[in-house]
Amino acid sequence: MAHTDTPTPSGLLPDAVHRVVNPGTALLRLETTRSREGVLDGAWWPRSRDIAAELPTLISVLTEHLGPITRVGLDATAWRGITTRLLIDGRVVHLDSFPVGDDTLLVTRGDSDHFSLLVVPPDTTADAARTAMARAVHADNTTPAAQLLVAPLPG
Secondary structure, eight states, rough: OOOOOOOOOTOOOOOOGGGGGTTTTOOEEOOSSSSOOOOEEEEEEEESBHHHHHHHHHHHHHHHHOOOOOEEEOOOOOBBBBSSSETTTTTEEEEEEOSTTTTTTEETTTTTTEEEEOOTTTOOOHHHHHHHHHHTTTTTOOSSSSHHHHOOOOO
C-alpha cells in the first residue's frame, strides 16, 4: 500500500498531531531555547472556549516543564466559565482578567516569572494552527500574537 501523505514542512508539527481531540487536551508548543528573546514563549491551541475544561490540562503540562504555575492572565471576554481561581492538581491557580486580547495567555511561574503564549482559536484550521504555533516558538520571533494568526500560510 502506497503512503500518500504529503511531507510536513520543516519546523511544523506533523498532521497526526491534529487529529480530533476533546476539550481538556493540551495542544502546546514551547520555545526550546532558554534565551526567551522572542515576543512569545509558546503557543496553545485549546479545543473550546470553556476555561474550566481547557485550563487544567494546560497547567498540568506547563507545571511538568516549567514548575508550579501560580497565575494565569487572560481576556475574560474570550472565555466561558471564568472564575478567580481554579484548583488544579491540588494547587490553587489564580485567574486574572486583563484586556490582553483573546490571542494571548500570560502564565506566571512562582512570584514573577512570566510566560506569554499565543492562543490559537479553537475553530482554527489545522494548517493555520500548525503554522501559527511554529512561528510563535521561533526564538527570534518579533511578530505579535494577533498578527501570527492572520499571516498567510507558506506557499
